[in-house]
Amino acid sequence: MMQLNPDVKSVWTIYYIRRTLFFMVLTLALDYLALSEIPKWPFFTGFSPLVVLFIGLVTTIVMPKLKYKYWFFELRDDELYLKRGVLTKIDSIAPYCRIQHIDISQNIVERLFNLSRLVIYTAGTKGADLIIPGLPHYYAQELQNKLKEYTVEDAV
Amino acid sequence: MSQVAEQIYEKRLHPFTLLYRFIVALPNAALPIIFVLYSGNTGEWVYIFISLFLGFFILPGILLNYFYFDYTITDKEVVIKSGVLSKKERHIKIDRIQNVTITQNFLHKLMRIAKVQLETAGDATTEGNLDSVSIVDSERIREIIRNHQHGKSKVDTNRFSNENGETVEKTVEEEENVIFxxxxxxxxxxxxxxxxPIVLVASAWIFSLFSQFNPNWTDELELILDSGYKEYIKQLDIFSIILYIVAGVLLVLLFSWILDILLTVNTYHRFKLVSEKxxxxxSQGLFSSQKGAIPLKKLQMMVIKSNPITRKLNFYRLDLQTAGFGGGDGTKAKSETAIPFAKFSQVKEIINKIRAVVIPEIFTKVSPKSIRRAVVKYLVFSIPFGIALYFTFDSFWVLLVLLPIIGFAAYIRYQYRGYHVENNQIIVxxxxxxxxxxxxxxxxxxxxxxxSSYFQRRLGLATVEIDTAATVYGNDASIIDIDIDVATEIFEELNRLFIDDKNKGKVIN
Structure with missing residues (x-):
């Protein structure tokens, strides 16, 4: 069982901050435009963004650490095995012969920490996007090459 | 036998295509009319504008498209040439054609033409679309492609058909292996x-359009709310209101029942399932006949469906879910009805023609703890309903009525869930x-x-999800709420069975 690169915690922290800010703006707009129109709304304007800020702060501090702690992957003999999740735990198996192709992708935040994401595509409809985040770029390439060897063009 | 008879060379679509496309294009022409009408100027120039629009854009487009479109079918490939300014030639290899679908909508039927679609296994975009050819041609195209694929020539029958159509029709029918x-x-x-339910909703909507409901009911509701709704409710004659509601509901049910029968007859009239290599x-349909093909190689899942009424009468439906022609493109997955309505024994018989499956009498049950989880879930979902009940009847005791309903629903859900893992298939x-x-x-x-979600883990439960290339509806292939240990076991077991199966295949190859 392998863990992700610890730097991924910082990436996730930035994601959580971004998400918190987004929802704060959203609730602020909601507060001004809709909630304040309700005749007997018991809270002051700006209350719901504060609630969002509080929840956001807690999750931003706690979640990245927990997420990292519970994220594992393993290259077994015949299949790729992923185990992750804090509140909802998900174990996934993708047999190598089912992998159609593998992408390495990197967004701006990940580039800051020199991390990459491995996106594994199968023909499946639901779990079509198995993603291993937070891998050092060279390692992601190594994994991609390793997995590519197994990938067979298999008819559905 | 010469192969010449089995080819079609640079043939145009059926001339009625022009008429068909013109009729189909008419709604587009209606768009400018709507704009013009809404702008308020309803002078005579509206009609001039429309005719100009039709004359300058739609008609030449249809004409040019028609005259610059032809198709060729040889023993190796189908070539479709199109385009006026930028020419396009699409070559589709005969071997790669998975599927020849012939469809007719109502207009097609009136004009006795049909639309032929060639679906390939490769890229989702390489599809040939011949809209429209005459019915005879559509059958011929299908026949030619099929014959080339099977590598045997049926030239005599084809040549025969030119001289005497009827006799050939008969022989073709005899060849068909109709299994249902x-x-x-x-x-x-x-x-x-x-x-x-969709028909029910639709008929309720239609009914509401025709009934004497006040169309400005929102305004009325506001008035009632403003004037103290409790007094309003008290002064109403509860008995006659209930009578009204019951009569309305019954009428809607009756209407939806009849509508459903008519729609079903339209869709499934003369339904036929034919087995081919x-x-x-x-093939099915009254006004718009549909022909479809289910490639068994691409079959991902078989689903037997029923509702309480059909179960009582021992009638079941069989849907076959196939992977998309686009391979990795999950959106192309589709579900086709192989048997709309048959006795369970007959359904089983036909399933067994496709694949050796023994449907167990008794399934392994999911964890009884799932009842507890369902109760909590339903309680949460019924909160809005409960609030509504509380405010209408002004008493807490009414809410107690909900409890047995929820409990019973949760129990039924548990009772009707089960799974069965075999060496070569899973049945859920x-x-x-x-x-x-x-x-x-x-x-x-x-x-x-x-x-396993947080709430599931508190009860020691988990869900095993199996993903195929054609999971058309979300949870069909999920074993929901089983003990975590059992789930882990099944999870590993399924993987082992799959890998074993793959390795077996390798040895044979």
């Missing part, structure tokens, strides 16, 4: 027991109102997931 068909009476019976062919059963028994071949597994 429905009479008109069957179709009516099927429509009578379907009770589709490697695929099943369906779920649902009371819409029961589904899904049969998933082990070799079609793409990925396997085991999921």
């Amino acid at each position: 068909s429905m009479s008109l009476w069957d179709t009516i019976k099927y429509g009578a027991v379907r009770f589709r 490697g695929k099943l062919l369906t 059963k779920q649902g009371f109102w819409f029961q589904k028994i899904s049969i998933i071949p082990i070799e079609k597994i793409q990925t396997i997931h085991m999921r």
Whole structure:
């Protein structure tokens, strides 16, 4: 069982901050435009963004650490095995012969920490996007090459 | 025998295509009319504008497209040439054509033409679309492609058809291996027991349009709310209101029942399932006849469906879910009905023609703790309903009525859930109102997931999800709420079975 690169915690922290800010703006707009129109709304304007800020702060501090702690992957003999999740735990198996192709992708935040994401595509409809985040770029390439060897063009 | 008779060379579409396309294009012409009408100027120039629009854009477009479009079918490939300014030539290799679908909508039927679609296994975009050719041609194209694929020439029959159509028709029918068909009476019976919620909703909507409901009911509601709604409710005659509601509901039900029968007859009239080498062919329909093909190689999942009424009458429906022609493109997955309505024994018989499956009498049950989880879930979902009840009747005791209903629903859900893991397939059963028994071949597994939410873990439960290339509806292939240990076991077991199956295949190859 392998863990992700610890730097991924910082990436996730930035994601959580971004998400918190987004929802704060959203609730602020909601507060001004809709909630304040309700005749007997018991809270002051700006209350719901504060609630969002509080929840956001807690999750931003706690979640990245927990997420990292519970994220594992393993290259077994015949299949790729992923185990992750804090509140909802998900174990996934993708047999190598089912992998159609593998992408390495990197967004701006990940580039800051020199991390990459491995996106594994199968023909499946639901779990079509198995993603291993937070891998050092060279390692992601190594994994991609390793997995590519197994990938067979298999008819559905 | 010469191969010449088996080819079609640079043939144009049927001339009625022009008329068809013109009629189809008319709604587009209606768009400018709407704009003009809304702007308020309803002078005579409106009509001039429309005719100009039609004359300058639509008609030449249709004409040019028609005259610059032809198709060629040889023993190796289908070539479709199109384009006026930028020419396009699409070559489709005969071997790669998976599927020749012939469809007719109402207009097609009137003009006795048909639309032919060639579907390939490769890229989702390389599809040939011949809209429209004459019915005779559509059959011929299908026949030619089929013959080339089978590598045997049926030149005599084809040549024969030019001289004497009827005799050939008969021989073709004799060749067809019909494994299931429905009479008109069957179709009516099927429509009578379907009770589709969508039809119910639609008929309720239509009913509300025709009934004497005040269209400005929102304004009225506001008035009632302003004037103290409790007094308003008290002064109403409860008995007559209930009578009204009951009568309305019954009327809607009756209407939806009849509508469903009519729609079903329209869709499934003369339904026929024909078995052919490697695929099943369906044909159905009254006003718009549909022909479809289910390539058995691409079959991912078989689903037996029923509702409480059909179960009582021992009638079931079989859907076959196939992977998309686009390979990795999940959106192309589709579900086709192989049997709309048949006795369970007959359904089993036909399933066994496709694949050796023994549907167990008794399924392994999910964890009884799932009842507890369902109760909590339903309680949460019924909060808005409960609030509404509380405010209308002004008493807490009414809420107690909800409890047995929720408990019973949760129990029923548990009772109707089950699964069965075999060496070469998994069978999952779920649902009371819409029961589904899904049969998933082990070799079609793409990925396997085991999921347990926070609430599930508190009860020691987990869900095993099996993903194939054609999971058309969300949870069909999920074993929901089983003990975590059992789930882990099944999760690993399924993977082992899949890998074993793959390795077996390798040895044979």
